Amino acid sequence: MRTIVLVLLVALAGETGAQDKEERQSTFRDCRDCPLMAVIPQGSWLRRSPGDESSPVGEPVRVDVPGFALGVYEVTNAEFGRFIRDTGYKMRDGCYTDLDRDGVWTWDDTAIWNDLGEAFGPDLPASCIDWHAASVYVHWLGLRTGARYRLPTAAEFEYVSRAGNDGLKEQVFMEVPASRSGGRNTVRPDDGVPDAGTLMAARTICETGNVPDAALNAVSPERFTYECNDGYPDIAPVGQFIPSPFGVYDLRGNVREWLQDCHKPARDPVDHRAPVEGNCEARAIRGGFWGSDLSEAGAEDRGHEPPGALYHGAGLRVARDLDGAVIVPDWDLRVFEDVEHGVSLLYPSAYQRQHDLSGDQVFVAASPNAVPRMDLTIVSPQQFDELGQAKTYVSSLGGDSIGMAMLAPVSTTLSDGETPATRLSFNWVHLARRLELRTVMLSAVRDGHRFSVLITARLTHDWADLEKLAYTLRLQVTSHHGQETVH
Numbered sequence: 009m010r011t012i013v014l015v016l017l018v019a020l021a022g023e024t025g026a027q028d029k030e031e032r033q034s035t036f037r038d039c040r041d042c043p044l045m046a047v048i049p050q051g052s053w054l055r056r057s058p059g060d061e062s063s064p065v066g067e068p069v070r071v072d073v074p075g076f077a078l079g080v081y082e083v084t085n086a087e088f089g090r091f092i093r094d095t096g097y098k099m100r101d102g103c104y105t106d107l108d109r110d111g112v113w114t115w116d117d118t119a120i121w122n123d124l125g126e127a128f129g130p131d132l133p134a135s136c137i138d139w140h141a142a143s144v145y146v147h148w149l150g151l152r153t154g155a156r157y158r159l160p161t162a163a164e165f166e167y168v169s170r171a172g173n174d175g176l177k178e179q180v181f182m183e184v185p186a187s188r189s190g191g192r193n194t195v196r197p198d199d200g201v202p203d204a205g206t207l208m209a210a211r212t213i214c215e216t217g218n219v220p221d222a223a224l225n226a227v228s229p230e231r232f233t234y235e236c237n238d239g240y241p242d243i244a245p246v247g248q249f250i251p252s253p254f255g256v257y258d259l260r261g262n263v264r265e266w267l268q269d270c271h272k273p274a275r276d277p278v279d280h281r282a283p284v285e286g287n288c289e290a291r292a293i294r295g296g297f298w299g300s301d302l303s304e305a306g307a308e309d310r311g312h313e314p315p316g317a318l319y320h321g322a323g324l325r326v327a328r329d330l331d332g333a334v335i336v337p338d339w340d341l342r343v344f345e346d347v348e349h350g351v352s353l354l355y356p357s358a359y360q361r362q363h364d365l366s367g368d369q370v371f372v373a374a375s376p377n378a379v380p381r382m383d384l385t386i387v388s389p390q391q392f393d394e395l396g397q398a399k400t401y402v403s404s405l406g407g408d409s410i411g412m413a414m415l416a417p418v419s420t421t422l423s424d425g426e427t428p429a430t431r432l433s434f435n436w437v438h439l440a441r442r443l444e445l446r447t448v449m450l451s452a453v454r455d456g457h458r459f460s461v462l463i464t465a466r467l468t469h470d471w472a473d474l475e476k477l478a479y480t481l482r483l484q485v486t487s488h489h490g491q492e493t494v495h
Contacts, residue, residue, distance in 0.1 A: 035080060035255065038153040038334050039341075041090055043326050045077040046255045053167050073167040077328040078160060081246035081257050082265065083145065085122065086130035088137070091145050094152075094342050094357075103136035105320040106299060109241070113319070124320055131245040133263045133323045139291045139315035142266045142324040149326060151343045151352050151482060154336050154423050156329035159268040162292045162310070164327060168252060169259040169295070214238035216250050217260030220299060242299065243321075259295055263323035264311065267292040271312030290314055297321035335423060336480055337473040344371050344384070345484075351459055354480040355382055379445065380465035380474060384481070387460070389453045394430050394460075398449045401462055406438055420450070423479050427452050431478070435467065446471065450478040459483065 034047045054068040091097065103119035106112065107126070121136040122128055137145075142159060150157040213219055214236035238249070238261075247257045270288030290312040299321060313322070336354060344361070345352035349370070355361070359373040359381075374381030383401065418431040429452035437444055444467045451460040461481045465474055 036077075038155050038328075039336075039338050041087065042149065042153060043083060043087055044080040045326075045328055046080045047330070048073075048076055048078050048164070048168055048254055048256075050075040051167060051171065053170055055166070071163050071167070073163055075330055076164060077330055078164065078168055078254070078256055079325040079327070080251075080255060082133035082263055082323050082325050084130060084246055085128065085132050085134050088134035088145065089122065089130075091148050095144070095148055097141065097144060099141060100138070100316075100318065103318040103320055105136075107320075109299075111299075119320070126242075129245060132243055133246055133258070135243065135263050135320050135323050136318050137266070137323050138318050139266045139313075145324065146326055148343055151345065152336070152341055152354060154332065154334045154480065156332050158327050158329075159266055160325060160327040162267050162269045162294070165259075165265070165267055165294045168254055168256055171253055213260070217258055217262060217296075218244040218249065219261040219296065261296050263295075263321050264293045264297050264319075265295045265323060265325045267294060268327075271310075288315075293322065332425065335476055337476050339473070344373070346370055346384075349386055349457060349459075350455065350484040351384070351386070352482045352484060353382075353384060353461060354477060356477075379443070380463065380469060382461065382463045382477060385460045385462070387458045389456060389458045394432055394449065394451045397451070397460060398432055398434070398447065398462070401449075402436055402447060402464075405464065406440055420479075422450070422452055423482055427454055427483055429481075433475075448475050448478050450481060452481070452483070454483050 036045055036047070037043070038045075050073060052070050052072045055071055092099070099121055101120055102115060102117050103121075103124065104113045105116045105119050105124060106114070107116075107124075116125075119125065119136060121134055124136060146157045146159055149155075215238075218238055218240050238244075240248070244262055246262070249257060249261075251257045252259055269292040271290040271292050291314075293311045293313050313319075340357045341354040342357045343352060343354060351370075353371070355371075355373040356375075359375055362372040362374075365372060368385040368387045369383060370386050371384040372381065385397075385401070387397070420429050420431045421427065422429050429450050432449040432451070433446065435444065435446050445464055446467055447462055447464045448471075449460055449462045451458060453459075459481060461478045463474055463478050465471070
C-alpha cells in the first residue's frame with residue numbers, strides 16, 4: 009500500500025479587523041473586458057519555519073500581507089486572446105500535453121495555447137502559458153488601464169487560498185494511506201482523512217476545485233486520485249466550483265498559476281512577504297491542476313518551473329495594487345509601445361495606425377475620416393517652447409488660424425505618477441475643410457527627450473474622454489527584455 013503525505017497548512021487572516029463579509033468580497037473591473045478583480049483586505053497567516061536539527065518542524069512564523077486585488081477567476085482564453093490581438097505577441101509553438109490521458113506528459117511541437125487538440129472555449133482558463141507570456145500580459149494590462157497590474161506574490165496566493173475562517177488554525181501534518189479499488193488509486197474520506205474545515209477533506213475537495221478525481225480516473229486509469237467526482241475529467245470553465253471566502257474561484261486545481269517570485273526552496277518565511285525580482289532559474293507556481301499528482305493538488309504545494317516551461321495545465325491569475333487611479337476611458341483601446349525610447353500610450357482600436365513616419369513623428373493614429381487623431385512626437389529636450397511646437401504641429405495639419413481660444417498652460421503629471429508635464433489646449437479653424445477643431449497637447453521631458461502627445465478632434469466630440477487619452481502617455485522606468493517586451 010502506498011502512502012501519500014498530505015500537509016494541511018490552514019492559514020488565516022486574523023487581521024481583517026472590522027471589515028465585513030460584503031466588503032471583503034467587493035469586486036470591480038477596470039474596463040469592460042478586463043479581468044474581474046476581488047478586493048482582498050490586509051491580513052496575516054502562519055507558516056512553519058524550516059526549523060533546525062533540534063526542531064525539524066520549526067516554530068510558526070507570521071506572514072503579513074497588505075491589502076491588494078486578485079483576479080476572481082483565472083485568466084481566460086477570451087481575455088488572453090484580446091492581449092494577443094492587441095500586441096501581436098508571438099507565442100512559442102509547442103507544449104507538454106497528455107491528450108491520450110495515460111498519465112505520461114510528452115512534448116507536442118504542434119500544440120499552442122489556442123490549439124491544444126481539444127475544444128477551445130472562451131471561458132476556459134488560458135493554458136500552455138509560460139512565465140514570460142504571463143508577465144507581458146500583466147504589463148499590457150497595466151498599460152491599458154493605468155493601474156499597477158502584476159502576477160501575485162507567493163505570500164498573497166497562500167494568504168488567499170488558505171483563508172477561510174476568522175482566527176488562526178494550527179498547521180496539521182498527517183499521513184493518509186491510499187486504497188486501491190478496481191485498479192485505480194484513490195483517497196477515500198473513510199481512510200483516515202479528518203474533516204479539516206472543508207479545506208482538504210476528500211468528501212469536499214471536489215466541490216472547491218477541479219482536482220484529480222474519479223472523473224479523471226474514469227478516462228485515465230491507474231492514477232492516484234480523490235474518489236469524489238467534480239464532473240470534469242480535464243480542464244473546466246472558470247468559476248464552476250465553490251469560491252473561497254474572499255470570493256475567488258479555482259485557487260485549487262484547474263490550472264496551475266504562475267507567481268511573481270523566483271523560487272527559493274529554503275527561504276525563511278518572513279521574507280515570503282515580498283516577491284524576489286530579477287533573473288532566476290525557476291519561478292514559483294501554485295494551485296495544482298486537474299491532472300496533477302495529489303501532492304500538488306492543494307495550496308500547500310510550493311511548486312516551481314523554469315520560466316519558459318509550457319504545460320497544458322499552466323496558466324495565470326492577475327493581481328493589482330489598490331493604489332493608483334484608473335484614468336483611461338472604458339473604450340476598446342490598443343497599446344502602442346516604443347521600446348527604444350521606453351514610452352507607451354493607448355489609442356482606440358478603430359483608429360488607423362500609420363507606420364511609415366519620419367522626423368519627430370513616432371506614432372500617428374486617426375479615425376477613418378482623419379479626425380479625431382492622435383500623434384506622438386519625440387524631440388530634443390532643448391525645445392522647451394511647447395506652444396511653438398504645438399503651432400508647428402497644427403500648421404502641418406493645414407491649420408489656418410491658431411489660438412482662437414488658447415488656454416493657459418497647466419502643470420500636470422503623467423500617468424506614471426512621477427513625471428511633470430505641461431498641458432496645452434486650444435481651438436483653431438481648418439478653413440479648407442470648414443472645420444472647427446481643438447488640439448490638446450501633453451508634453452514632458454525625460455531621459456534626454458521631450459515626449460509630446462497631441463490629440464485633435466472636432467469641438468463637438470466628447471472632450472472629457474478624449475483628453476483622458478493624452479494622459480495615457482507612459483514613460484517606462486523599467487526596461488523589458490526578450491520575450492518580456494510587448495512589441
